[in-house]
Amino acid sequence: MRAPTFTPSWSWAALPALLLLWSAAASRFPAYILPQPWEVAQEGWRWLDSGKLGQQLLASLLEELGGFGAAVAAALLLGTAAGVSAKFRDFITPLNSLFMAIPPIAWAPLTMIVFGLGYLSIVAVIFIAAVFPMALTIQEGVQAIRGGDVRAARILGAGPLQLLLHVYFPASLPALTAALRVGFSQAWRALVAAEMIGASRGIGWMVSMGGQVGNASQVLLGIVLIGGIAWLAESLLFRRMERHYQSWRKS
DSSP, rough: OOOOOOOOOGGGHHHHHHHHHHHHHHSSOOOOHHHHHHHHHHHHHHHHTTHHHHHHHHHHHHHHHHHHHHHHHHHHHHHHHHHHHHHHHHHHHHHHHHHHHHHHHHHHHHHHHOOOSSHHHHHHHHHHHHHHHHHHHHHHHHHHHOOOHHHHHHHHHHOOOIIIIIIHHHHHHHHHHHHHHHHHHHHHHHHHHHHHHHHSSSHHHHHHHHHHHHHHHHHHHHHHHHHHHHHHIIIIIIHHHHHHHHHHHOO
């Protein structure tokens, strides 16, 4: 029996390398311009100890959940309908191209006029940022479903609802997980940008306020949190889901 081999993953070396480069660069600048990693960690501990860090994280996560959740529901309907119906696909394709070409943050002033500063305006920006890329990915997944599977189900007596639940939905799961991955990334970026413009709390607000008062440690703390949360979601959730359903589809 051949002994199992261990192949080290170099991906885990990226973070220490980044910290070393950061520390080396920070040694050439005053702390008020580019603080050391340990100084940013101290700033994080102060925010955590005061309870303010948890408040900012909770605010951002609730906004992300609201906007991203609504975008997922809408993208499922739009993407599935566009994948199944050629007429609806022709109708929605120009809208997809139009909205995807506009930077989501460009909608922030309008959403603030309509909804005021706060939760609803940020959720609206997140929704606009995420819904169309996800709908397009889901549409492409539905279009890729083999026509023979659909015809076979119809011959066996499957109605529209049964086709949706037992043919289109299972076969489009890989595209759905890819859509969630893309949509979350777009939504998270839009969230941070919108908070920097029109919010009184959240991680984006932390970055914006740190810049206004000249607190580089607070700015970098917010940046680290933004990247860290996105990395955790990508590594621990979306990438695993995508690999699982890609292998499931092949089988």
